[in-house]
Amino acid sequence: MSILVVGTMAYDAIKTPFGQTDKIIGGAATYIAYSASYFHKPINLVSIVGGDFDFQEMENLKARGADVTGVEVKQDGKSFFWSGVYHMDMNTRDTLVTDLNVLLEFNPILPEAYKTSDYVLLGNIDPDLQMKVIDQMSSKPKLVVLDTMNFWMDIALDKLKAVIAKVDVLTINDSEARQLSGEYSLVKAAKKILAFGPKYLIIKKGENGALLFHENNIFFAPALPLEEVFDPTGAGDTFAGGFIGYIAKTGDTSFDNMKRAIIYGSAMASFCVEKFGTERLKELDIEEIHDRVEEFVSLSQFDISIEE
């Protein structure tokens, strides 16, 4: 059983109220792979990088269980680069630079061994490319998770909806759910979006947690209140990586297990923000992760027996 992850690998330069970085490793697929690697291996990566990419980072990912056969290296190109600055509230940020570079040439071709992956996570890229990945699968995956963003709703809505109709789980944030559905109420928004095809919808609310919708069921997972949020970059991807990693580890796509997967994803995201970039995600162990999950249990669990 393997996990297929398609998404960006990149360099980021990040400024927060607590400090700033030069170019550090980033990209959705990178965060997803590090996060998922604590739960399940192998992780079949599909991405594109330039000749400037630090191959020690590629070795690190391989050491954590990533198969990088599907990562195209354009020796004469430059890796995707993003630079941004976070405001004091850490929920809003301004993008300073987006250099797509080799990402403009991204044409995901799945190595033969990837085509039977059981769990597929399509990171936030052009919906045409996401569709192309789905079309290359030779066996039906147990679960396909799609991440996207408002940008694709703005410029490629029909294509995006076509991909959404083919996946099991869609993950977007609250404002994207509102944009995609035209509904302000997230409950109404979820009903409309589930009618587009996916069986599950995860609405990410950053420091305000995440909602899982499935048929008429709703589950809410809080974010862990933290003393310090150092750098929120990649938290959503880390969440998704923990989510699919836990699902793959347990092999259980029931609603009850998705709740647990969301808690594990939230725990991973709470680590991610503690240091710049992927730094924290490289140094965890499973004990720490379990302890963090226990914090979610004590944070959100209560015992009510209704006496009528």
Added chain:
Amino acid sequence: MSILVVGTMAYDAIKTPFGQTDKIIGGAATYIAYSASYFHKPINLVSIVGGDFDFQEMENLKARGADVTGVEVKQDGKSFFWSGVYHMDMNTRDTLVTDLNVLLEFNPILPEAYKTSDYVLLGNIDPDLQMKVIDQMSSKPKLVVLDTMNFWMDIALDKLKAVIAKVDVLTINDSEARQLSGEYSLVKAAKKILAFGPKYLIIKKGENGALLFHENNIFFAPALPLEEVFDPTGAGDTFAGGFIGYIAKTGDTSFDNMKRAIIYGSAMASFCVEKFGTERLKELDIEEIHDRVEEFVSLSQFDISIEE
């Protein structure tokens, strides 16, 4: 065992994206009393109204278990009046009119029978008046809960801190917690505020739920995702009323029971917003409330057994 509630009784005129009202009954003490009345009686009310106050409303409150001996009626005065308009997101509003009227003369004098109340909820009024109420108690209450707002932090911070030091539970919203502590992180803010004296801090986050802090423990209660929020006015007071009502009913001020009380308070608030003003709070029954609490259970409960 009785509950003492001190706060405003008022008229509100409310406009939301879904409609608008003429003057309807409002005020923190009114919402608190209606909400608490589903759990425990009597509720000893202390407030002030003008000769224009609808005495049928006073009869309604009495019928629900409120003792109104402590409500001063200024026959030649007008009741406190507030008017506001909510924006589409329902989280922000503009105040159009604040006519304090008789509230300017509010000087809470406790009837003798109120002075031994076991549970005290000091609604959002001048901290001088809140202190005056505390000073009139002849026996130490089992629990004193204080609500306040940014306005008093702006103009009477020292007096407010003096009251905060004397209560068991402080309830404020997230931006007020940040203002009061000077800390952006709510975890850091809570530590500072608990050091001011209260044993418990509840940070209300509206549609993003509520946090309970006590020593090093944190509990998070989600708000119920709703198809429609019709009118958020009074939701915070309704939450507080359900909270203290449940605590009084159970007679248990432990952290575990406070969690349950917060869930009940959240359930009551979720009803409040379904109609204008106190309308929904007048027509509930305990079955409906228990059903709503069950929705919170399925919304937030999950079952994780950590296998190391």
